[in-house]
Amino acid sequence: MQELTNAELTKLVHQLSEKLVILEQKSRSLSRNEFDSGDVSWMLTSCAFVLMMTIPGLALFYGGMSKTKNVLTTVMQSFSIACVITVVWMICGYSLAFAPRREEDNVNNWFIGDFSLFWLHEFKLDSSHQLAPNIPESVFCLFQMTFAIITPALVCGSFADRVKYGSCMLFVAVWHLLVYCPIAHWVWHPDGFLFKRNVLDYAGGFPIEIASGVSGLVATVVIGKGAKFGEEIHNPHSILYTVTGACLLWVGWFGFNGGSAYASDSRAAMSLFATQICTATAALSWMITELWFRKQPSVLGTINGAVAGLVSITPACGYVDNTGTALRNAALLSDLTKLLILILHRCFLHWPSGRAAMLLWSESKAQTGL
Amino acid sequence: VAGPLCFFGANLKHRLGYDDALDAFGIHGVGGIVGTLCTGLFASSAVCGSNGVFYDYSKSGNEGRRQFEVQLLGVVTCTIYSALMTALITSAIDRSVGFRVSPEFEEKGLDGCIHGETVELTPVSLALVTKKAVRRVSMLLGGSLDGSGHSSTVSSNGSFHNVMHSTHNKKGTELSPEKSNRS
Numbered sequence: 001m002q003e004l005t006n007a008e009l010t011k012l013v014h015q016l017s018e019k020l021v022i023l024e025q026k027s028r029s030l031s032r033n034e035f036d037s038g039d040v041s042w043m044l045t046s047c048a049f050v051l052m053m054t055i056p057g058l059a060l061f062y063g064g065m066s067k068t069k070n071v072l073t074t075v076m077q078s079f080s081i082a083c084v085i086t087v088v089w090m091i092c093g094y095s096l097a098f099a100p101r102r103e104e105d106n107v108n109n110w111f112i113g114d115f116s117l118f119w120l121h122e123f124k125l126d127s128s129h130q131l132a133p134n135i136p137e138s139v140f141c142l143f144q145m146t147f148a149i150i151t152p153a154l155v156c157g158s159f160a161d162r163v164k165y166g167s168c169m170l171f172v173a174v175w176h177l178l179v180y181c182p183i184a185h186w187v188w189h190p191d192g193f194l195f196k197r198n199v200l201d202y203a204g205g206f207p208i209e210i211a212s213g214v215s216g217l218v219a220t221v222v223i224g225k226g227a228k229f230g231e232e233i234h235n236p237h238s239i240l241y242t243v244t245g246a247c248l249l250w251v252g253w254f255g256f257n258g259g260s261a262y263a264s265d266s267r268a269a270m271s272l273f274a275t276q277i278c279t280a281t282a283a284l285s286w287m288i289t290e291l292w293f294r295k296q297p298s299v300l301g302t303i304n305g306a307v308a309g310l311v312s313i314t315p316a317c318g319y320v321d322n323t324g325t326a327l328r329n330a331a332l333l334s335d336l337t338k339l340l341i342l343i344l345h346r347c348f349l350h351w352p353s354g355r356a357a358m359l360l361w362s363e364s365k366a367q368t369g370l
Numbered sequence: 371v372a373g374p375l376c377f378f379g380a381n382l383k384h385r386l387g388y389d390d391a392l393d394a395f396g397i398h399g400v401g402g403i404v405g406t407l408c409t410g411l412f413a414s415s416a417v418c419g420s421n422g423v424f425y426d427y428s429k430s431g432n433e434g435r436r437q438f439e440v441q442l443l444g445v446v447t448c449t450i451y452s453a454l455m456t457a458l459i460t461s462a463i464d465r466s467v468g469f470r471v472s473p474e475f476e477e478k479g480l481d482g483c484i485h486g487e488t489v490e491l492t493p494v495s496l497a498l499v500t501k502k503a504v505r506r507v508s509m510l511l512g513g514s515l516d517g518s519g520h521s522s523t524v525s526s527n528g529s530f531h532n533v534m535h536s537t538h539n540k541k542g543t544e545l546s547p548e549k550s551n552r553s
Contacts, residue, residue: 069479071489154398155456162476165484167469171459179455183448199444200437201406206448209402214449215456216398222460223469226476237489311398312405 034126036134042264043132043139049255050146054153055082057252061245061307062157065300068237070161077160078153081172085149088173092118093148094141096181100130101191110193112182130190132262143259144184151180151208158216159223171219179215183207202271203260205315239299246303250279253310275313282309403449406441 059078066074085093092115099113116122120141129140152172156163163171184207186192187199194206201207236242257275261268286305287297463469470476475483482488482497 067479068490069481069488071481072485072487073480076485161480162471163469164467164471165480167463167467170467171463171469174459174463175456178459179452183452186447187444194440194444194447197440197443198437199440201444205402205406206444209398210406210445210448211452213398213400213402214452218453218456219460222457222464308400311402315402315406 035128035136036263039134039263039265040136040139042268043135043143043259043262046255046259047139047142047146049252050143050150050259051082053249053252053256054146054150055079057245057248058150058153058157059245060241061249062160064238064241064243064245065236066161067235071237073165074156074160076165077156077168080165080169081153081156082149084169084173085152085176086145088176089141089145089148090120093176093181094120094144096177097148097184098129098131098141098144098189101189109185109189109191110196112185113189113191131188134263140262147204147208147256148176148180148184151204151212152176154208154212155216155219158220162223162226175215179211180207183211201315203257203314209311209314236300243299243303246307249307250310253279253314257314274316275310278313279306279309282306282312403445406445407438 055078059075062078063071063075095115095117096113099109099116101109123137123141125136127137128135129137132140152175155175156168156172186194187201187206189195194201199206253275254272258268258272261271283302283306286308287302290301291297460469471480471483479488
C-alpha cells in the first residue's frame with residue numbers, strides 16, 4: 001500500500017478546497033437564479049399570447065361585429081382598457097387579488113386581499129409568488145395582468161355601441177377592483193373561500209368568463225337597449241375582421257390555458273391539447289346545429305362556436321386527462337341536447353327557423369316577412 | 371355541449387329582449403357556466419387530485435358529487451356577486467355622470483361623435499369633412515375679398531397661416547413663399 005507523503009497530502013487538500021470554493025460559488029449563483037429557465041420563457045411567451053388576445057384579437061373580433069359607425073369606438077375601448085387596467089393593476093389590483101398570505105398576522109382574507117403590495121413596492125428581482133415559486137413574481141404579475149385586461153374588455157362587448165367613453169373607462173376601473181379582484185382572490189388565492197373548498201378552476205372560468213358574461217348581461221339591462229334593437233338590420237362592419245380576431249383569440253388561448261400551468265410541463269401540454277380538441281368540436285357542433293335550424297352554416301356562427309368552445313374548456317383543460325373520452329361524452333351530450341331542443345322546438349316554441357340565426361336574425365325576419 | 375348551448379344562449383337575447391350587442395353573455399356567460407360545471411363532471415384525479423362525477427370510481431360515488439357541488443356553489447356565488455356589484459356600479463355611474471350617450475350620438479354613430487374619426491364616409495364624417503372644407507373656403511374667400519390677392523389653393527397649414535397673416539397685416543402686396551406654388 002502506497003503511503004502519501006506530507007507534501008502530496010497538502011497538495012490534495014489544496015485542490016479539494018479549491019473545488020469546494022468553485023462549488024460554493026456555483027450554488028450561490030444557483031440560489032440567486034433559482035427559476036427554471038424553461039418555465040420562465042414559456043410564461044413570458046404566454047404573457048405575450050394573452051395580451052394578443054385582447055389587442056388586437058378581441059378588438060378586431062368585436063370591432064368587426066359592430067356597426068360601421070361604431071367600429072373605432074369598439075376597438076378604442078379594448079385598447080384603452082388594456083392601458084387603464086395595466087395601471088390600476090399595478091397600483092392596487094394585484095395586491096387586492098394576490099397579496100401574499102402572511103403567517104404572522106392571523107387575518108383571514110377569505111374575501112379579498114389587502115394593500116400590502118400597493119404600487120408593487122415589495123417587488124424584487126428574484127422574488128416569487130407562493131402560487132408559482134418557479135417563476136419570478138414579475139412574470140406572475142404580468143401574466144395575471146393580461147388576464148385582468150381581457151376580462152373587462154369582454155364585458156364592454158355587451159354595451160360598446162351606446163356608452164360614453166369616459167364613463168366606460170370609469171366603469172372598467174371600478175368593476176376591475178370591486179368584481180374581478182375579489183373573485184380572482186376567492187378562486188385562486190390560497191386564502192380564498194372557494195379555493196379552500198377545493199374548487200376547480202384552471203384558467204379563469206369564474207373570474208373571467210362567468211363574471212364578465214353575467215356582468216355584461218346585467219349592465220345591458222341597466223343601460224337599456226340600443227336605439228333600434230330588433231327594428232334595424234344589424235350589419236356587421238366586416239365579418240373578415242371578426243374572423244381574424246377569432247383566429248387570434250384561438251391562437252392566443254394557447255397561452256391563456258397553457259400558461260395557467262405556470263410551468264412548461266406535461267400539464268401545460270395536455271391543456272393545450274384539450275383546448276384544441278374542444279374548440280374544434282364546439283365549432284363543428286355549432287355549425288351542425290345551425291345547419292339543422294337555418295339550413296346554412298354561417299361564418300359568424302361557426303367562429304362564435306369556436307370561441308364558446310375556448311371559453312368552456314378554460315376552467316377544465318388542466319384537469320381532464322383522457323380527452324378522447326371527454327370528447328365522446330361531449331359529442332353524445334351535444335346530440336342529446338340537440339334532440340331535446342328539437343323536440344322542444346317542435347312542441348312548444350315554434351321558432352321560425354330563421355329566428356335561430358344569431359346576428360342575422362333581423363335580416364332573416366325581413367326575408368321571411370315575419 | 372358548448373356549441374349548441376351557447377348558440378341558444380346567444381339566441382336568448384332575442385327571446386328575452388335584452389340587447390347584448392356583441393353576445394358577451396351568450397358566449398362567455400353560458401360557455402363559462404357550462405365549462406365550470408363540466409369540470410365537476412369530467413375532472414380526473416390522474417391530473418389534478420380530484421375526480422369529477424364521470425371519473426368517480428369510489429364505491430359511494432360521493433367524491434365526484436362533492437366536486438360538482440363545489441363547482442355549483444362557485445357558479446352561484448360568482449353569478450350573484452358579479453350581478454349585484456355590476457348593477458350597483460352601472461346604476462351609480464348612470465346616475466352620477468351618465469353612462470349612455472345621447473340618442474343623437476347613438477343615431478349618428480359614436481366614432482365620429484366621440485373620437486372624431488371614422489372608418490369610412492358616413493353622414494357624420496361627411497359632415498365633419500364638409501365643415502372643414504367650408505371653413506377653409508370661407509377663410510380663402512375672406513382673404514380674396516380683402517383684396518390682397520392671396521386666394522390660392524391651400525396646400526398645407528403653413529399657407530393657411532400665410533393667408534391669415536397677410537390678411538391681418540393689410541400688407542397684401544408682400545408675396546408669401548407659397549404664392550409661387552399656387553395652382
